[in-house]
Amino acid sequence: MPISRRNFLKVAGAAGGVLLAGGRNPARAAAQPASQEDVEFYGILIDTTKCIGCRACEEACNSQNGLPKPEVSFSSESVFEKKRETTPDAFVVVNRFPDEKTPEKPSFVRRQCMHCTQPACASVCLCKAMEKTAEGPTVYHKDRCMGCRYCMVSCPFDIPKFEYDSPSPFVKKCIGCPDRVAKGEQTACAEACPEGATLFGKRRELIEEAKRRIYQNPDRYQPHIYGEHEVGGTGYMYLSAFPFEKIGFRNDLGTKPYPELTSGFLSSVPLVDILWPAVLFGFNYLVSGNGKEDAEEHEDGHGA
Amino acid sequence: MQRSTRTVMEPNVRPLSIAGKAPVPDTGTWKGFLRFLLQELRPKGKVVTRFNVITGIIILGGLALIVVRFAKGLGAVTNLSQEYPWGIWIGFDVVTGVAFAGGAYILTFAVHILKVKKYEPIVRATVLNGFLAYVFYSGALLLDLGRPWNVINPIIGNAYGYGSVLFLVAWHFLLYTACLFVEVCPAVAEWLRWVKARRILQKMTTATVILGVTLSTLHQAGLGAMFLTAPAKIHPLWYSGNIPVLFFISSMFAGFSMIIIESRFTHRIFSGRVDAAHRASHDKILLGLGKGSASIMAAYLFLKVIDLTHGHQWGMLLTPMGYWYLVEVAGFTLVPLVLYIVAIREQNVRLVQTTAFLAAVGVILNRLNISVIAFKWYEAVRYYPTWQEIWVTLAVISMELWIFRWVINRMPILGEHPDFRTGEEIVSNGSPAEGARWTVSAS
Numbered sequence: 001m002p003i004s005r006r007n008f009l010k011v012a013g014a015a016g017g018v019l020l021a022g023g024r025n026p027a028r029a030a031a032q033p034a035s036q037e038d039v040e041f042y043g044i045l046i047d048t049t050k051c052i053g054c055r056a057c058e059e060a061c062n063s064q065n066g067l068p069k070p071e072v073s074f075s076s077e078s079v080f081e082k083k084r085e086t087t088p089d090a091f092v093v094v095n096r097f098p099d100e101k102t103p104e105k106p107s108f109v110r111r112q113c114m115h116c117t118q119p120a121c122a123s124v125c126l127c128k129a130m131e132k133t134a135e136g137p138t139v140y141h142k143d144r145c146m147g148c149r150y151c152m153v154s155c156p157f158d159i160p161k162f163e164y165d166s167p168s169p170f171v172k173k174c175i176g177c178p179d180r181v182a183k184g185e186q187t188a189c190a191e192a193c194p195e196g197a198t199l200f201g202k203r204r205e206l207i208e209e210a211k212r213r214i215y216q217n218p219d220r221y222q223p224h225i226y227g228e229h230e231v232g233g234t235g236y237m238y239l240s241a242f243p244f245e246k247i248g249f250r251n252d253l254g255t256k257p258y259p260e261l262t263s264g265f266l267s268s269v270p271l272v273d274i275l276w277p278a279v280l281f282g283f284n285y286l287v288s289g290n291g292k293e294d295a296e297e298h299e300d301g302h303g304a
Numbered sequence: 305m306q307r308s309t310r311t312v313m314e315p316n317v318r319p320l321s322i323a324g325k326a327p328v329p330d331t332g333t334w335k336g337f338l339r340f341l342l343q344e345l346r347p348k349g350k351v352v353t354r355f356n357v358i359t360g361i362i363i364l365g366g367l368a369l370i371v372v373r374f375a376k377g378l379g380a381v382t383n384l385s386q387e388y389p390w391g392i393w394i395g396f397d398v399v400t401g402v403a404f405a406g407g408a409y410i411l412t413f414a415v416h417i418l419k420v421k422k423y424e425p426i427v428r429a430t431v432l433n434g435f436l437a438y439v440f441y442s443g444a445l446l447l448d449l450g451r452p453w454n455v456i457n458p459i460i461g462n463a464y465g466y467g468s469v470l471f472l473v474a475w476h477f478l479l480y481t482a483c484l485f486v487e488v489c490p491a492v493a494e495w496l497r498w499v500k501a502r503r504i505l506q507k508m509t510t511a512t513v514i515l516g517v518t519l520s521t522l523h524q525a526g527l528g529a530m531f532l533t534a535p536a537k538i539h540p541l542w543y544s545g546n547i548p549v550l551f552f553i554s555s556m557f558a559g560f561s562m563i564i565i566e567s568r569f570t571h572r573i574f575s576g577r578v579d580a581a582h583r584a585s586h587d588k589i590l591l592g593l594g595k596g597s598a599s600i601m602a603a604y605l606f607l608k609v610i611d612l613t614h615g616h617q618w619g620m621l622l623t624p625m626g627y628w629y630l631v632e633v634a635g636f637t638l639v640p641l642v643l644y645i646v647a648i649r650e651q652n653v654r655l656v657q658t659t660a661f662l663a664a665v666g667v668i669l670n671r672l673n674i675s676v677i678a679f680k681w682y683e684a685v686r687y688y689p690t691w692q693e694i695w696v697t698l699a700v701i702s703m704e705l706w707i708f709r710w711v712i713n714r715m716p717i718l719g720e721h722p723d724f725r726t727g728e729e730i731v732s733n734g735s736p737a738e739g740a741r742w743t744v745s746a747s
Binding site: 087124148163166169254264281287 | 375376377380384386387413417419448449451452454455457463468469471472510514515517518521529530531532533534536545679
């Protein structure tokens, strides 16, 4: 088939349409932060050297999120015998890590969603059930979720948990008390902490505070704020007296934001979607450019 | 599919009467259509066969397990955990199954775009296989979703997560299944003797194939790209920025090996449905597929070596996971490559068929390694599937085989439709071919 003007316009029109549609997204993405530039991410600084393992944060979290009472009461220390993970019914758990040199002074480290600045869970969610809010909390819209658990596969901290025993399951995790934060209040866990080990504030100011503590007490702290740069920065950050890998943190996550891991592939998608059909049509024209075959097909009544 | 000569059938849909056979209902009318459908739905041949009994039990058991799964949740039948959110329902049914369905796009590319006529006889069976694979794998995917009723969210625009690879995969998956349906439809139209519909569908073929190849490229690669977001969880020997490319490339030889394996069975089981022309060219086709597999596998292995070198991972080969990696890459990719080359040099069709099995095992290992086995290889308590997960997987495969057989036994997939046969053959087309049609085991 020769390329007629009409055909050319058809192809050009289609390609243009795709380009326009594709071009709109970056524009929208760029517009978003501009309208919210006065809002700053809030976060939490957790000073593990101050934590006494009282689990007041766990209790406050449970009542804030309406979670069921735990099997072992909040005042029992028996839970520290085993390292715990968060569960669908416990969004924050405190673990105890022994110190080899001074066994009577263990480290207590709470574990919950890190509220990454660029969260993997939100970027991989195909129906935006996980979403990063302008104030910082990474929230979960349970009405949108289809339960594919890709967020669990992608989360570098293994935080989202799934209700495997429910016929209508949800993904459960700390959502960072978005209602409280939007009202200018601190999170339930930060409010409940009697030792000031959980400090709520603007992320930028928390980093300053953490640095000040490290500079002023170099013997007390490791010179590292966990979460300042990990996976592109997290909203919830930690200070520690011990190397972080000794208190249950991974030090091999890198500083690259997780959405960037797939951005290269995703940006190739419109390219392939436009170029591939063009190349394939070209091949097809090239091969069937043979006049004899064309005539034969025509007679056949099905010009494949 | 193209025919080189004019078809005998005239567009007025008047079925030819065949001596000794009941007249075929006129499918041009509603009544005739329904009667034809009812007639065709009835099993043909013996119902109680060993295959039917075994797969029947598997399917019934599988359905019961599916009921339990939806009544009590995924935890009741699977070993999925907070540590291992994806098991074999994703790793095998979806990720591996889709790779094997890759034969459809690569073959339609060869036949309809490059016009390689040699592979024409196997296009329909491959496309049918691909289509059923996609339908059943997306079905299996629904079993794995916690809230499958929300699966329409990313389709109907209830918050598009277009930043997600899975969003892309879902859309391309859906659209490609539609493409495959259009590609299967000419056979359906011939079966129904809908001449006009067939003609329209045939005209859509090129565009559909081009769309299909494009969609396949992206979702085959996309399935791999999904795992890019787990860099700290997948063993470094398997994690690579090239996963999308590797998935795409390996889906080609996965597809080829599946075609070779599938044709081996269909030619034995449905021998009556295979026409003479197809049978005659079959050895040549298999050798060609072997050759194609070998060259693609060589490129794939080359990329694998580059990955190893770039990641400075040669030392890791001497660890337990390294040995396992070698089993996959050397044992089930390099060895099949060598065997394919030997088979081509010796023109040994049997060896191509045997090698296809090895190559298929290699692809299964690769997909399972990335999605399940090398995923969180460091965990103390590892995931392994429950018998229920395996049973349901077998049930899905059994159902697919039943439908595949049902279609093969009725529609012109392996051979041409008697009524759409080319002119000079129509004389010899009588009871032999038609009789053979019903001798095949029941479905």
